[in-house]
Amino acid sequence: MTPLPTFPRLFCLVSERDDLALLPALADAGVDGFQVRAKSLATGDLVALTRSVAAAVRVSGAVVVVNDRLDVALAAGADGVHLGASDLAVADARRIAPGLVIGATCRSRAEVVAAAEAGADYAGFGPVFATSSKAGLPASLGVAAVTAAAGTLPLVAIGGISAATAGEVRAAGADGVAVIGAIWRHPDPLVAAKELVAAVS
Structure with missing residues (x-):
């Protein structure tokens, strides 16, 4: 495995x-992780993105990690891949790409x-909280579930997290948080990013 020397505290999905x-401004403001998630793009376009x-x-x-697609992560020279339950198995990805950072979607300890x-x-x-950024998700797990799951792997909490709740999630045991709407749906994404960085520091 290739653990990150400093684990990202704030992932922004792109x-x-x-x-x-x-x-560049988001990264300069302290957003230290970016996950490329563009499910509708053709493979070549996703590599380019x-x-x-x-x-x-x-x-x-x-x-920089790529959602779902190990092949794209390798082709584009990304740092890692994030795999969901229906994607390539983590063990297979690890065998194919021993040098990549590999994340896995989890909903229980x-x-x-x-x-x-x-x-x-x-x-x-x-x-963790209710979200409209992805259809078909199960019911929100709540902050207590973060505490129950913490301690085995670094946890990146996702789902309805905002600057107002990010600190609470971190205090519950999450090593980092991942957001979509909290940045991209904000009237000023850069201001939102700075607020989130402060909340998870």
């Missing part, structure tokens, strides 16, 4: 619909333990 011109994101944020030291045993470097845990 798609082709977001204002990519803001990425990932390369663009990496070029924009790596100068600030931010980590048992799933976090299983992900660790399979070779994951971190667990994306959620949805």
Whole structure:
């Protein structure tokens, strides 16, 4: 496994619909992780998007992972891949790409333990709160579930997290948080990012 020397405290999910011109400023403001998630893009376009994101944020030291697609992460030179329950198995991804950071979506402590045993470097845990950013999610898990799941792998809490709740989630045991709407739906994404960075510091 390749654990990160300093685990990102704030992941911002990025798609082709977001204002990519803001990425350098977001990274400079302290957003230290970016997850490329663009499920509708063709493979070549997703590779190009990932390369663009990496070029924009790596100068600030931010980590770039790709949602679902190990092949794209490898082709684009990303730092890692984040795998959901229906994606390539963590153990297979670890065998194919021993040098990449691998995250796994988890919704219970048992799933976090299983992900660790399979070779994951971190667990994306959620949805902690209700969210409209992704359809078909189960009921929100709540902050207590974060505490129950903490301690095996670094946890990245996701789902309805805002600057107002990020500190609470971190205090409950999350090593970091991941957001979409809290940045991209804010009237001023850069201001939102700065508020989130302060909340998770």
